[in-house]
Every structure is written in C-alpha cells, then in structure tokens.
Amino acid sequence: ESQLNPNYNFENFLEGDSNRLARSAGLAVANKPGGTSFNPLLVFGGVGLGKTHLAHAIGVEIKDKYPEKTVLYISAEKFTQQYIESVKKNTRNDFIHFYQLIDVLIIDDVQFFSGKTGTQDVFFHIFNHLHQNGKQVILTSDKAPVDMQDIEQRLLSRFKWGLSAELQSPDYETRVSILRNKLYRDGVEMPEEIIDYVAKNIKTNVRELEGAIISLIAQSSFNKKEVTLDLATQIVEKFVKNTKREVSxxxxxxxxxxxxxxxxxxxxxxxxxxxxxxxxxxxxxxxxxxxxxxxxxxxxxxxxxxxxxxxxxxxxxxxxxxxxxxxxxxxxxxxxxxxx
Ligand code: ADP
Ligand code: MG
Incomplete structure (x- = not known):
C-alpha cells in the first residue's frame, strides 16, 4: 500500500509565485526520482499551504510514470508509531529492512521527529541507505532546517544536502485561481465580487480559503440562498480570527x-x-x-x-x-x- 491520495495531484495544485520553486522542483523529482540533485527534496511552509498536497502529487506522478517503482507516503507520526511498535515486538530490523527497499520515500511533517531520538536514529540509517543507492527521499516540514529544534545535527545536515523549497502564502492572483478552480470543479457559479472578497480577505492559508468557498457553495446549493456579500462576510469572519480591523x-x-x-x-x-x-x-x-x-x-x-x-x-x-x-x-x- 503506497498510501498515496490520487486526489492530490499536480493538475489541481495550482501554480503561483508563492509555490513555483517547490512545485517545479517537485515535478523535476517526479520526472527523475533519485536522478536529480534535489535529494532529499524538503518542502517547508506554514499550516495549510499545500505541503501534504504537493508531497502526494509528487508520489502520484512518479507512480504514474514509473509503475514498477515502490513509492511510499507516510506521515512522520505514523512512521514513529510503527517504529515504536517494532521495538516492542522485537522487529526493529524488519522495520529498517522494509524501508530500505523502497524506491521513493515520502515522509510528511518531519518536525514531528523533534526530540524523538530513537526514531531519528533509525531514520538516519534508512536515509543513508536510500541515498547511497540513488533512491529518492521527499520530506515536508513546517520549518526550514535551520529553524528545526531538537533534531540531531547529523540528520539536519542530511536534510540540507538536497533542496529546501518553501511554500509561501499565496498571492492574490493565486488565491483567485484556487477559488475559481474549486468552483469550476464543483460546477458552481459565484459572482465575481464574492470571489474577489474572499480572495482579498483570506490571505495566509489555502485550507481556510477552501473552507470558506466550500461553506459558500453549501449555502448556495443546499440552502438555495443567493450568495450575497453580506453572507460572504459572515462566512469569512468565521475563518479569519482576530485579523479583522476593528472599525469605529x-x-x-x-x-x-x-x-x-x-x-x-x-x-x-x-x-x-x-x-x-x-x-x-x-x-x-x-x-x-x-x-x-x-x-x-x-x-x-x-x-x-x-x-x-x-x-x-x-x-x-x-x-x-x-x-x-x-x-x-x-x-x-x-x-x-x-x-x-
Ligand atoms: P499543509 O500540509 O501544508 O498543511 P495541505 O497540503 O493539507 O497543507 O493543503 C491544504 C488544502 O489546500 C488542501 O485541500 C490542498 O488541496 C489545498 N491547496 C494548497 N495549495 C494548493 C494549490 N497551490 N492549489 C490548489 N490547492 C491547494
Ligand atoms: Mg500537511
């Protein structure tokens, strides 16, 4: 089981200035896994900016181009649980061996390894083995390697071997394209001024942007309510906390x-x-x-x-x-x- 989610692909990962480097590097890696200098590829950025989506997209694309390759997506949390389990069951070597046989290993949210020395140690060995054998490693994190805490130095230095690419908050144009794309896929029409309003007011998080438009779509299609600016402001308010300027x-x-x-x-x-x-x-x-x-x-x-x-x-x-x-x-x- 690759654990890949085919709904997260490159086609629906919209490009913008905020993600161009990470997206292009992801595509390069997908075209030639293990064969670029982007190894590991580390994608970092804040909450809801598309790290998990991009990580899956790379895996999905590789599986599409190279069906014979074994691609595995796993969250750092689940990896850690599996490791702890293997220690309990005395199967630590099997655990390591399993991971060393993978062609493309994608680990999401490696900041979760912070302070977990046993897991870091086992991952260090797996990483070295894969890297030496020309296998591809893709990591995501909520921070750049320089800002990571309680991760062993030797592991941090490995993280920096390849490319660290940041996902930034999307600019206005990208936010509008993401909203339009979502509406298009759901077959829903929405007045321009509503799209504009949502894109102007939700700035830092794609997940919230999507959440707001999903609420609006639900209001318009299930409640058969006309989507007005007033309704849009109410919904946006629920997603944007404390950032609203207080008017007198x-x-x-x-x-x-x-x-x-x-x-x-x-x-x-x-x-x-x-x-x-x-x-x-x-x-x-x-x-x-x-x-x-x-x-x-x-x-x-x-x-x-x-x-x-x-x-x-x-x-x-x-x-x-x-x-x-x-x-x-x-x-x-x-x-x-x-x-x-
Ligand atoms: P993270 O892992 O960084 O917290 P996710 O990958 O879970 O963020 O993304 C949050 C949501 O935003 C997902 O539904 C994802 O599909 C969407 N998303 C993020 N970036 C983009 C993008 N560039 N184009 C389209 N959807 C995006
Ligand atoms: Mg994520």
Missing part, C-alpha cells in the same frame, strides 16, 4: 452618511423621514456587526437612542434585507466599503 462607530456613521449623501448630524437627528431613518438603522446594524460595542453604547453614540431602538433597527434591517432588493444592495455596498 464614528467611522461607520461617516461611511453610511457619505453613501446616502447626508451629514452625520442629519443621520443622528430626530427626523422620521424614511430615508434618514433607514440610514440610521443601517449605521446601527453595522455598528452591531462590526464592533464589539453593546447595544446601549451603540444607541448612545448614534443620536442618543436606547438599546431597544438599536435592537429594533437591527431586526428591521434583517427583514428588509430579505424582502427589498434595493435595500439588499445598500447593505452589500456598505459592507464592501466598511470591509476595505
């Missing part, structure tokens, strides 16, 4: 007043003119949504109202959002302005 209630009042071409003092006034009331209710709605202020505090800052008025405003906005298309557009436009 003053700023919200300013943006809403500008949008409706009135002064802030008009927005705050006691008038019951419909369009002014609506602007005021929208300001309250966004203050609740985008700040941590209490209803009472929102009310006192927006024309000295009480908390019940704010609550009523938020409910009114929610209702109008459902029933009134023009009003829906106000919310989307303002959401966009306030999220920039």
């Amino acid at each position: 209630i003053d700023y919200i009042q300013k943006v809403v007043s500008d949008y409706f071409q009135m002064d802030v003092s008009t927005l705050q006034s006691k008038t019951r003119k419909r369009h002014i009331v609506q602007a005021r209710q929208l300001a309250m709605f966004f203050a609740k949504k985008f700040t941590k202020a209490s209803l009472a505090s929102i009310g006192s800052q927006i024309g000295k109202r009480d908390h019940a008025t704010v609550l009523h405003a938020c409910k009114t906005v929610d209702n109008l959002a459902e029933t009134d298309k023009q009003f829906r557009k106000y919310i989307d436009d303002l959401t966009k302005k306030l999220s920039q």
